[in-house]
Every structure is written in structure tokens, then in C-alpha cells.
Amino acid sequence: MRNILITGGAGFIGSHVVRLFVNKYPNYNIINLDKLTYAGNLANLKDIENKPNYKFIKADICDFDTILKVFKENKIDGVIHLAAESHVDRSIKDPFTFANTNVMGTLSLLQAAKECWQEDFSNKLFYHISTDEVYGALELTNPKGGNEPGGGPFGNEFFTEETKYNPHSPYSAAKASSDHFVRAFHDTYGMPTLVTNCSNNYGPYQFPEKLIPLFVNNIRHKKPLPVYGKGENVRDWLYVEDHARAIDIIFHKGKIGDTYNIGGFNEWKNIDIVKLLIKTTDKLLGRKEGEDDNLITYVTDRKGHDLRYAIDSTKLKRELGWQPSLQFEQGIEKTVQWYLDNQQWMENVTSGDYQKYYDDMYKNR
Ligand code: NAD
Ligand code: TYD
Numbered sequence: 001m002r003n004i005l006i007t008g009g010a011g012f013i014g015s016h017v018v019r020l021f022v023n024k025y026p027n028y029n030i031i032n033l034d035k036l037t038y039a040g041n042l043a044n045l046k047d048i049e050n051k052p053n054y055k056f057i058k059a060d061i062c063d064f065d066t067i068l069k070v071f072k073e074n075k076i077d078g079v080i081h082l083a084a085e086s087h088v089d090r091s092i093k094d095p096f097t098f099a100n101t102n103v104m105g106t107l108s109l110l111q112a113a114k115e116c117w118q119e120d121f122s123n124k125l126f127y128h129i130s131t132d133e134v135y136g137a138l139e140l141t142n143p144k145g146g147n148e149p150g151g152g153p154f155g156n157e158f159f160t161e162e163t164k165y166n167p168h169s170p171y172s173a174a175k176a177s178s179d180h181f182v183r184a185f186h187d188t189y190g191m192p193t194l195v196t197n198c199s200n201n202y203g204p205y206q207f208p209e210k211l212i213p214l215f216v217n218n219i220r221h222k223k224p225l226p227v228y229g230k231g232e233n234v235r236d237w238l239y240v241e242d243h244a245r246a247i248d249i250i251f252h253k254g255k256i257g258d259t260y261n262i263g264g265f266n267e268w269k270n271i272d273i274v275k276l277l278i279k280t281t282d283k284l285l286g287r288k289e290g291e292d293d294n295l296i297t298y299v300t301d302r303k304g305h306d307l308r309y310a311i312d313s314t315k316l317k318r319e320l321g322w323q324p325s326l327q328f329e330q331g332i333e334k335t336v337q338w339y340l341d342n343q344q345w346m347e348n349v350t351s352g353d354y355q356k357y358y359d360d361m362y363k364n365r
Pocket of ligand 2: 087088089200209210211212214226227228229233234235270302
């Protein structure tokens with residue numbers, strides 16, 4: 001496959017996937033299609049924007065006619081679909097946008113792929129990126145101890161590829177629906193598809209409405225850290241470059257029609273992450289240990305807040321040999337350092353200046 005459409009490539013995970021593919025596969029044409037919503041930022045890709053095998057197209061995945069044109073004009077034979085509305089809190093306020101982008105946008109891409117490929121699917125692939133949140137929430141139970149399948153630190157149950165979908169938030173309901181559409185296109189038309197469900201990602205270029213970049217920025221500016229509820233909720237965290245690496249392996253070697261879970265066997269309670277973030281940020285800023293502990297502010301819980309997510313990624317390790325490369329403490333230090341070093345990026349994405357960046361950069365192309 002040579003002409004790969006990556007949707008949502010100007011977002012957090014998408015930018016890491018685009019960078020990896022553009023650098024690693026000079027003989028692939030990488031077409032990054034992104035609407036540049038508030039979460040999309042071309043500054044995330046500054047280092048590769050002039051590479052000959054990279055092209056950016058500003059478009060909305062819901063705009064079927066444009067998407068079909070993009071498929072035909074660029075002879076797309078592979079899709080890695082990441083474009084989505086991705087923030088749970090926003091989905092609670094505005095579920096329609098989530099249904100529209102995540103469900104109708106995915107359907108529009110699938111239909112365009114089907115029409116363009118005219119149901120000749122040889123050497124074609126539609127790879128859909130999804131989340132562990134579609135599986136619902138796990139209990140916090142008495143731990144067996146150890147951070148492995150069969151006994152995590154916060155419970156013995158894990159999400160596997162066989163776990164029944166049970167989404168709770170409008171975000172995860174919309175993602176679940178899009179996963180079903182992808183599988184329906186495989187089962188109905190024989191489209192070669194792949195679906196992966198990954199746990200929470202962290203790392204550089206994440207929009208600072210999500211826990212980790214938001215809190216690093218707040219600590220830097222000595223602003224309150226709004227911990228939802230009691231901070232007891234558990235998430236399973238994976239460094240974003242490990243996710244991008246998994247996507248690369250699965251795109252090339254995954255079994256068509258299959259699903260893979262991606263996760264780090266790395267469960268943390270929110271409050272413990274917040275403490276680690278304070279400790280790491282203070283250390284890197286040369287502040288006294290404990291100086292910013294008082295920024296922790298318990299606030300009203302998120303509505304329908306899922307208690308625990310924990311992914312069992314044994315299948316991916318067993319079948320395709322992938323495993324996470326970074327310890328969480330290492331990854332967090334690297335990440336905090338990146339946000340501290342890239343204050344201008346932080347200010348740009350929060351001020352809307354990236355829109356001007358886009359206009360200046362691309363008005364003549
Ligand atoms: P993000 O919000 O950082 O980026 C989303 C990107 O999609 C942005 O660049 C945005 O401009 C683009 N986009 C949004 N609506 C669009 C539309 N209608 N047309 C074209 N482009 C549009 O999201 P992210 O955290 O990078 O997540 C990427 C994907 O990975 C999503 O599908 C998400 O569900 C999934 N995922 C995320 C995580 C996580 O922890 N962030 C974990 C598992 C799976
Ligand atoms: P988030 O980064 O929004 O990811 P997700 O909801 O997809 O897991 O949140 C991670 C966890 O942190 C989640 O349990 C909600 C919690 N959280 C807070 O306690 N305070 C905050 O300000 C944010 C943004 C999240």
C-alpha cells in the first residue's frame with residue numbers, strides 16, 4: 001500500500017502516527033486529513049510538514065463528497081482513522097457533535113472507501129482507532145497484587161477483546177457505534193478492516209483539557225488542580241509513541257477483520273497521578289518538594305464517571321510481539337519536561353493562534 005489517508009493527523013495521537021509513518025516509510029504517500037477543530041494543530045507536525053511524502057488536506061470527515069474526491073484523487077488504498085471528538089467532558093455538554101463526527105464521520109469514510117474501491121478490496125485496508133471506554137467500567141475490587149492479567153493492583157478483571165460493549169458516556173457511546181459500523185462494513189461488504197481499542201494515552205502534543213497536560217500547566221502557573229470526586233478513579237496509561245508503534249505493527253501485520261486491545265498494564269488512581277505530576281513538575285522547575293501540594297482541589301465529580309479502565313493487551317503481545325517500552329515514571333518525566341520546554345506551544349493552542357498559523361502556512365497551497 002502506498003497512499004495512506006490518516007484522519008485526525010493534526011491531533012494528539014494522530015500527529016505521532018503521521019510523524020512515525022512519514023519518517024519510517026519514505027515510499028508511502030501520507031495524506032493527513034483533518035478539520036482542524038480546536039483540538040487539531042498543525043504546529044504538532046512542524047518538523048515533517050515539508051517532507052516530500054507528506055500532504056495535508058483540511059476537510060471534515062462528515063463531508064462525504066469531499067472525502068470521496070480525496071479518495072479518488074489520491075488513489076487511497078489504506079486508511080488509519082483517528083479523527084474524532086475525544087473529550088468526555090465535552091461529550092456530556094454536547095452529545096450531538098460527538099454523534100455527528102464520531103458516527104456519521106466514520107460512516108462517511110467507510111462509504112467513500114467502499115465507493116472508491118468499488119468493492120475490489122485487494123491490498124486495501126480500513127484501520128479504525130478506538131478506545132477502551134467502549135467496554136464500560138470495571139469494579140475496584142480486592143487486588144491479588146501484581147500488575148499483570150489475572151491480578152491488577154485495583155482489580156482482577158480486565159477488558160479483553162471479548163468483553164461486551166457497555167459504553168456509558170456520549171463519547172464512548174459514539175465511539176462504540178463507530179466501531180460497530182466498521183465491523184458491519186467488514187461483515188456485509190467484505191471490506192478489510194481492523195479495529196483497535198487503546199487505553200488512556202499521555203505524552204507531548206496532547207490538548208491541555210486532558211488531565212496530564214492541563215495539570216502540568218496549572219502547576220507551572222500555580223493554579224488549582226480540579227480533581228473530580230475523590231480522585232479514586234483508575235485509568236491505564238500508555239505513552240503515546242508506544243501507541244503509534246502498535247498502530248504501525250497492527251497496520252502492517254494485523255489479522256484482517258480482527259480487533260486488538262492496546263494497553264500498558266499500567267493502572268493508576270487519578271490522585272496518585274496528580275501527586276506524581278506535582279512532584280515531577282516541582283523537581284523539574286527547581287521548586288521545593290511539596291511546595292504545590294496545596295493546589296489539589298477536589299471538585300464535583302464528572303457525571304457518570306467510569307470507575308476503572310484496565311486493558312489486557314496479551315493478544316497483541318502474543319500474536320504481534322508488541323509491548324510498551326517505557327516505565328510510567330520515566331514517561332511522565334519526559335512528558336512534563338516537554339510541556340515545560342514548549343510553553344509557547346501551550347500558549348498557542350490555548351489562544352487559538354494555531355488557526356492563524358494554518359492560514360499563513362497553507363493559504364497559497
Ligand atoms: P484529539 O482530540 O487530540 O484529536 C482529534 C483530531 O481529529 C483533531 O486534530 C481534530 O481536528 C480532528 N477532527 C475532529 N473532528 C473532525 C472532523 N469532523 N473531520 C476531520 N477531522 C476532525 O484526539 P486524540 O486524543 O488524538 O484521539 C485520536 C483518536 O484516538 C480518537 O479516535 C480517540 O477516540 C482515540 N483514542 C484516544 C485515546 C486518548 O487517550 N487520547 C485513547 C484511545 C483511543
Ligand atoms: P481525561 O484526561 O479527561 O481522560 P478520560 O476521561 O478519557 O479517561 O481524564 C482522565 C481522568 O482524570 C478521568 O478519570 C477524569 C479525571 N480528571 C480530573 O479529575 N480532573 C480534570 O480536570 C480532568 C480533565 C480529568
